[in-house]
Amino acid sequence: ETGVTQSPTHLIKTRGQQVTLRCSSQSGHNTVSWYQQALGQGPQFIFQYYREEENGRGNFPPRFSGLQFPNYSSELNVNALELDDSALYLCASSGTQTYGYTFGSGTRLTVV
């Protein structure tokens, strides 16, 4: 059973650019969530997808968007990058028979 995998592991972008982060859910999991973890902080909920539809969103602007695909993998897209978007972005998946979320190792995004 594979866990949650995220790519890339590290990324450097320039302010104003766009970025796409990718996540493969754990086998059998149909729900995927994305979290932003700034340095020294706890993870903050961005949004969640279930069966390819967004079914929950945190306090993030519309330039943060996502997709979930039929194989339950997911993308997080961020447009018009700002310096404050620099953070560790974590993907988590869960299934109907699980009681917790399995997290990937994250993508470290640096905006310069």
Added chain:
Amino acid sequence: GEDVEQSLFLSVREGDSSVINCTYTDSSSTYLYWYKQEPGAGLQLLTYIFSNMDMKQDQRLTVLLNKKDKHLSLRIADTQTGDSAIYFCAEILPELIFGTGTLLAVQP
């Protein structure tokens, strides 16, 4: 609003017990979780407790839940240097709301 609070830092000696505390705000949470994060890594689920339970024990880990006071604690028995990490409590609403994290430093 939703706010989960934890103390920022705990230092213990190897072999001692560690107790990490957390207060949460939403009494409707069905589960409460403890996650561990090592440097540069993602979050590892350590344990969880149903909201209708008072205590759960899992090997060296003991979780205590006081619903009246909205207080959750994680006790690690016989703490080892490999336990050094940041520990997050989280409530589920259904999205996970995390605390600020407690850095556990284990001195040899």
